Amino acid sequence: MYNRRMKHALFVLLALAQTAYPTSTGKAYKFEQVAPGVYYATSTGAMVTGSNNVAIVGDRDVLVVDTGTSPAAARAFIEDLKVLTTKPIRYVVNTHFHYDHTDGNQVYAGKADIIAHDYVKYAIEKLDVLHREPYLTSQLTNVPARIETLKKAGRERELAVAQQGWEELREIRPTPPNVTYSTKKVLNLGNREVQLLFLGRGHTNGDTVVYLPKEKIVATGDLMESQIAYMGDAQFTEWITTLDALKKIDFDLDLPGHGIPFGDKSRITAFQGYLRDLINQGLRLKAEGKTPDETAKLVDLTKYRDTFPQIQGKGADIRGVRRLYAWSDEQTRGSKNR
Numbered sequence: 001m002y003n004r005r006m007k008h009a010l011f012v013l014l015a016l017a018q019t020a021y022p023t024s025t026g027k028a029y030k031f032e033q034v035a036p037g038v039y040y041a042t043s044t045g046a047m048v049t050g051s052n053n054v055a056i057v058g059d060r061d062v063l064v065v066d067t068g069t070s071p072a073a074a075r076a077f078i079e080d081l082k083v084l085t086t087k088p089i090r091y092v093v094n095t096h097f098h099y100d101h102t103d104g105n106q107v108y109a110g111k112a113d114i115i116a117h118d119y120v121k122y123a124i125e126k127l128d129v130l131h132r133e134p135y136l137t138s139q140l141t142n143v144p145a146r147i148e149t150l151k152k153a154g155r156e157r158e159l160a161v162a163q164q165g166w167e168e169l170r171e172i173r174p175t176p177p178n179v180t181y182s183t184k185k186v187l188n189l190g191n192r193e194v195q196l197l198f199l200g201r202g203h204t205n206g207d208t209v210v211y212l213p214k215e216k217i218v219a220t221g222d223l224m225e226s227q228i229a230y231m232g233d234a235q236f237t238e239w240i241t242t243l244d245a246l247k248k249i250d251f252d253l254d255l256p257g258h259g260i261p262f263g264d265k266s267r268i269t270a271f272q273g274y275l276r277d278l279i280n281q282g283l284r285l286k287a288e289g290k291t292p293d294e295t296a297k298l299v300d301l302t303k304y305r306d307t308f309p310q311i312q313g314k315g316a317d318i319r320g321v322r323r324l325y326a327w328s329d330e331q332t333r334g335s336k337n338r
Helices: 004-018 071-081 118-126 135-153 156-171 236-247 266-287 292-298 318-337
Strands: 023-025 029-035 038-043 053-057 062-065 089-093 113-117 179-181 184-188 193-197 209-212 217-221 253-256
Touching: 029 071, 029 253, 053 209, 062 071, 071 156, 113 118, 118 179, 135 156, 236 266, 266 292, 266 318, 292 318
Parallel strands: 062 089, 089 113, 113 179, 217 253
Antiparallel strands: 023 029, 029 038, 038 053, 053 062, 184 193, 193 209, 209 217
């Protein structure tokens, strides 16, 4: 019988088929060539690398999108990139300020221009990013817990990778971009135009969309993933509006910060629906006096699991729900001050 589980399995197989691009593999990264000179980089599993990255090779220069979760990951990326090109990395773009996209910045500092939206510079300089979310839970809490789990399970190879990743965190020195922009910045890598676009607040207050107009490709960081994104810094209703602006861009392929490449804009629409339902259900439960922890268990977003199979049942990430409550209070204070 064709049940929901079978449908999910088919979705995964189809998604994998969509990413069957020519592939080159280094020690830490696998590079899928999604267009001539455009590469989507994901982890081989040999080390903790963080977000998926993008390398764009022009006739003269190379641009790298995001720098990974540690200086060690950035160094490994630079070394692995030599499999593809010997051209210099002139530009590095941070799609937003979160640790898994920026904690390799220090390796590029002084060697390439690190470019991001104005807010990214502010956040890295002012928000004490190594002592707040998402670093606090994802690294300082979850990594030691994972190490203990792997020890008990005797999974030696995964344990070695996790322990190595934990040690590499000690080296991190938060490094802000040295070049910023507010709305749009255009770069030329030599016969290849790259546009950096701020479409509005969403996943954070300063998300960059990297757009290749000739190739009709976007790299969206965590503004739009192929899965459900972290929401601990979300501007919820603005995120929905910003995604409308994203859908208006003429592109055929999205290279997200996490997940897999996709081209169907209906995935964006589905995520907008997820956000709307999370807002509506979450604020209703808040009005009923439920705590964020209670609401995180009660919200029902399972109708979106055909698009986002990682949704296994009721519930949402507690960090996103806590942010939803805080965001709601911010909206209330703002309306009273008008």
